[in-house]
Amino acid sequence: xxxxxxxxxxxxxxxxxxxxxxxxxxxxxxxxxxxxxxxxxxxxxxxxxxxxxxxxxxxxxxxxxxxxxxxxxxxxxxxxxxxxxxxxxxxxxxxx
Amino acid sequence: xxxxxxxxxxxxxxxxxxxxxxxxxxxxxxxxxxxxxxxxxxxxxxxxxxxxxxxxxxxxxxxxxxxxxxxxxxxxxxxxxxxxxxxxxxxxxxxxxxxxxxxxxxxxxxxxxxxxxxxxxxxxxxxxxxxxxxxxxxxxxxxxxxxxxxxxxxxxxxxxxxxxxxxxxxxxxxxxxxxxxxxxxxxxxxxxxxxxxxxxxxxxxxxx
Numbered sequence: 001x002x003x004x005x006x007x008x009x010x011x012x013x014x015x016x017x018x019x020x021x022x023x024x025x026x027x028x029x030x031x032x033x034x035x036x037x038x039x040x041x042x043x044x045x046x047x048x049x050x051x052x053x054x055x056x057x058x059x060x061x062x063x064x065x066x067x068x069x070x071x072x073x074x075x076x077x078x079x080x081x082x083x084x085x086x087x088x089x090x091x092x093x094x095x096x
Numbered sequence: 097x098x099x100x101x102x103x104x105x106x107x108x109x110x111x112x113x114x115x116x117x118x119x120x121x122x123x124x125x126x127x128x129x130x131x132x133x134x135x136x137x138x139x140x141x142x143x144x145x146x147x148x149x150x151x152x153x154x155x156x157x158x159x160x161x162x163x164x165x166x167x168x169x170x171x172x173x174x175x176x177x178x179x180x181x182x183x184x185x186x187x188x189x190x191x192x193x194x195x196x197x198x199x200x201x202x203x204x205x206x207x208x209x210x211x212x213x214x215x216x217x218x219x220x221x222x223x224x225x226x227x228x229x230x231x232x233x234x235x236x237x238x239x240x241x242x243x244x245x246x247x248x249x250x251x252x253x254x255x256x257x258x259x260x261x262x263x264x265x266x267x268x269x270x271x272x273x274x275x276x277x278x279x280x281x282x283x284x285x286x287x288x289x290x291x292x293x294x295x296x297x298x299x300x301x302x303x304x
Contacts, residue, residue, distance in 0.1 A: 024264050026211050028238065040194070043266045061265055068241075068260075077242045080257040086265035 001042035001058040002089065010036045011095035012064060014087060022050030025091045033095045034066035037084055045088065060089040150223070157188050158220040158270055159291035161197070163284045166275045179270060183220060190219045190268070198261060199272040200301070205256050206271045207245065207298035209237035210263040217268035221293055228297065238262060248299040271298040278304055 006012055016031035024046050039062055044055030068081040075081070118126065133140055161183060165172035175182035179195030195217060198206040210216065211234050216224040227233050236244050241258050245251070252258060261269045273295040279287060294300045 024212060026262065026264060028211070029262075040265075040267055046265065061267075063267070068258075072239060076240065077258060078254050081241070081259070082257060083238055083260040083262060085262045086267055088265065 002060060004039050004060040005089055006036050006039075006062065006092060006094075008036055008038065012036060012062075012092045013095045014064070015091050015093060017091075019047075021047050023047060025087060026085065028071065029066065029085050029087070032066055032071055034064040034085075037063040037065045040086065043088075045090070062087055062089065062092065064092070150218070153218060153220075153222040155221045155291075155293035155296065156288070157183075157186075157222075158217070158293075158296045159288040160186055160284075161188070161220060161270065162272055162291045162296065163288035165197075165272055166287055167284050172272075175272070188220060190217075193217075193219070193266055193268045195220065195270060196261075196267050197270045197272050198259070200274045200298070202274075203256055204259060205245075205250075205252055205298065206259050206261060206269075207237060207241050208261045208263065208269040208271060209234060211235065211238050212262075212264055215263035215268065217270050219268070220270055221296060225293070245299060248294070250300050271296050273298075273302040276302050276304050 011033060012035065013033045014025065014030050018030075039060060041061060042058035043061050045059045046055065048055035063084050064087050065082050065084050067079070068077060068083055069075045069079050071083065129143065132138060133143075161175065164186065165175050165182075171182065171185070174185070175197045176199060179197040180190050182197070183190050183195050200206055208217075209228075214224055214229040214234070216228060218224070233244065238260050241260050242252065245258070263269055273291065275287070276290065279290070290302050290304070292300070292302070295302045
C-alpha cells in the first residue's frame with residue numbers, strides 16, 4: 001500500500017484530467033477543491049483492475065467533502081449543503 | 097368490445113412476449129456463463145443459488161441495524177465508527193465492500209446516490225429500486241438534492257445541512273434516520289417495522 005499523503009481536514013484539489021479508460025472520479029468534481037473527511041483505507045486501483053491487472057500497490061482512498069455552492073455556481077440551496085465523494089489518492093493534489 | 101367477444105377463445109397473447117433478439121452484452125453474458133459451466137468452473141445450480149441469495153436480501157436487514165442503533169447507544173457508536181463490523185455483529189456480511197453509516201440529526205440530512213453507475217448497499221437493503229438507477233436521479237440528486245427530496249415529499253428547513261454521498265468507489269452508505277418522536281419504550285422489533293427502504297437511502301424520514 002502507498003502511504004497516505006493527506007491528513008484529516010487537509011485541503012485538496014481534484015486533478016482536472018481526462019485519461020482514457022475506466023475511471024471512478026466523476027466529471028463534476030474534477031478541478032474542485034474540498035477537504036479530507038476520512039481515509040477509507042487502501043484499495044486496488046480500479047483503473048488497473050478494469051484491465052485485469054492487479055492494481056497494486058493499493059491506493060489510499062479518501063472521502064472528500066465539497067461545498068455545493070462552490071461546485072455549482074447556480075446552486076439553489078443554502079451555503080452549508082455539502083457533497084462527499086470517494087476519491088483515490090492519485091487524483092488529489094494539495095489545494096493551492 | 098362486447099361481452100360475447102370477451103368470452104371468445106383468444107388466439108393472441110394478453111401481454112406481448114418479451115422475446116426479442118438478445119443485445120450484444122446479453123449474448124456475451126450467456127456465452128461466457130455457458131462456457132464457464134461447460135468447463136466445470138461452476139454449475140447452473142451455483143448461478144441459480146447466487147441469484148436466490150441476492151433476491152433474499154431485503155431492507156429488513158438494514159431496518160434491524162437501525163432499530164438496534166436506536167435502542168442501544170453503544171451499538172450506535174460502534175455502527176458509526178465501523179459499519180462493516182456492526183453489520184457483522186448482526187450476522188450481515190457486507191462481502192467485498194465496506195459499510196459506512198451516516199446519521200441524520202435535526203441539523204443534518206444525508207442522501208445517498210451513485211452518480212457513476214448504481215452502487216447500492218445491497219447487503220443491507222437488497223436490490224435497488226428502479227428510480228435509484230435512473231439517469232434522472234443519479235444526476236439530479238447531486239445537482240439539486242433539495243428539489244429531488246421535495247419530489248419525494250421531503251421538505252427540509254433552510255438551517256438543515258443536506259449532505260449527499262456519492263458512492264464512487266468501495267464504500268456503501270446506509271442512512272441512519274432519526275427515531276420518530278412518540279416511540280419511547282418501543283421494542284426493537286416494533287421500531288424496525290417503521291424503518292423503510294427509502295428512509296435508509298435518505299429520500300424520506302421515518303414516521304409513525
